[in-house]
Amino acid sequence: MRASKDARSGLWPSTLRDARSALLRVTVIELRESTLPNISHERASVGFAPDLGYRLERPANAKNQERNAVTTSASAPLPASVLEALARYDTPTICNAMEIVAPERRLIGYTVKPLVCPFPTLPPIVGYARTVAIRSVLKSGLSAEEQSKRRIDYYEYVGTGFGPRISVIQDIDGPDVGYGAFWGEVQSAVHKALGCLGVITDGSIRDIPQWAPGFQALAGSIGPSHAWVHAESFGGEVRVAGMTVRSDDLIHADSHGAIVIPYEIAAKLPEAAELCGRRETPILDIARSKDFTLEKLKDALKRSSEIH
Numbered sequence: 001m002r003a004s005k006d007a008r009s010g011l012w013p014s015t016l017r018d019a020r021s022a023l024l025r026v027t028v029i030e031l032r033e034s035t036l037p038n039i040s041h042e043r044a045s046v047g048f049a050p051d052l053g054y055r056l057e058r059p060a061n062a063k064n065q066e067r068n069a070v071t072t073s074a075s076a077p078l079p080a081s082v083l084e085a086l087a088r089y090d091t092p093t094i095c096n097a098m099e100i101v102a103p104e105r106r107l108i109g110y111t112v113k114p115l116v117c118p119f120p121t122l123p124p125i126v127g128y129a130r131t132v133a134i135r136s137v138l139k140s141g142l143s144a145e146e147q148s149k150r151r152i153d154y155y156e157y158v159g160t161g162f163g164p165r166i167s168v169i170q171d172i173d174g175p176d177v178g179y180g181a182f183w184g185e186v187q188s189a190v191h192k193a194l195g196c197l198g199v200i201t202d203g204s205i206r207d208i209p210q211w212a213p214g215f216q217a218l219a220g221s222i223g224p225s226h227a228w229v230h231a232e233s234f235g236g237e238v239r240v241a242g243m244t245v246r247s248d249d250l251i252h253a254d255s256h257g258a259i260v261i262p263y264e265i266a267a268k269l270p271e272a273a274e275l276c277g278r279r280e281t282p283i284l285d286i287a288r289s290k291d292f293t294l295e296k297l298k299d300a301l302k303r304s305s306e307i308h
Contacts, residue, residue, distance in 0.1 A: 180227025
C-alpha cells in the first residue's frame, strides 16, 4: 500500500483531528457565503452542480463551525461541469470514448471481472476515489481503543477532500475474498452522509433492502455475515476486479462496471462520446429497419466510417 500512517494523517487539517471524537456529517453548501435554499442533502449528494461543494460540519453544539476549504469543488482538479457532462453517458460509452481519446488505455484502467449491481436502474456516478483495503477472515490485531481510533481516521479520510467521492474497496483475503461483508445498511448510510455516491468492491455486501437510497453498489458478491471484517489500510493503491485505483483518481461507474479517467483527458471524453453516437446511428438505423438488407448495411458501415 502506498500511503503510510503519517502520510494519511496529512490528509485532513488539525481541526478535524482534534474533533475526531465528534460525529461527522456532510452537508452540501454553496461556495458563496449563503447556503443554498430549498435543496436537500440527499438530492445534491448524488448529483452535480457547478457551484456546489462539500464541507464537514460538527454537531450543532460544537463551537466555531467552519468551512474546510479542501472539501470545496473550487479546489478540485476538475470543474464540476466536467463531471456533470461525464455522468450523462453510461460507462460503456465512456469506454468507447476513451478508445478515441486515449487508445493506449484500451487494455487498462477499467473493471474486467463481473461485479454484482443490486441497483441497475441508478444513473451513472462520477467521483474521486477513496481507497481502502479490507479483510474479514482474520481478526484485527488492534485493541478496541485502537480500532475505534482507526475507524474515525478512516471516516475522516472518506469525508474530506474534493467531492463527490466514490469508495473503492479491495478485499485482500485472497481465496476467501468476500467472506465477510464490510458493506450493509449502516455503512451505506454513513458513506452517503460523508459525501460518497457509491461503492466499488470485490468484497461482499449485504442488507440490500435496507441499503441507503440512491447509493450505488458494485460488489464481488452478496453475503449474510460481516465475519471479522475491518479496514487494514486506506489511502493507498488498490486493485478491484482488475482495475487499479489510487486515492483521488476520477472514477466513472454504472451497472456495467467502472473505469478510471485521467484528469488530463476527462474534458475531451463527452465530445468523443458524441462522435461515437454519431458513428453508430446509421448502423443502428438500418439494423432496426424493416427494410434491412446486407447491401444497406454495407452502405451504413461506409457512411459510419466517414463520420469524424
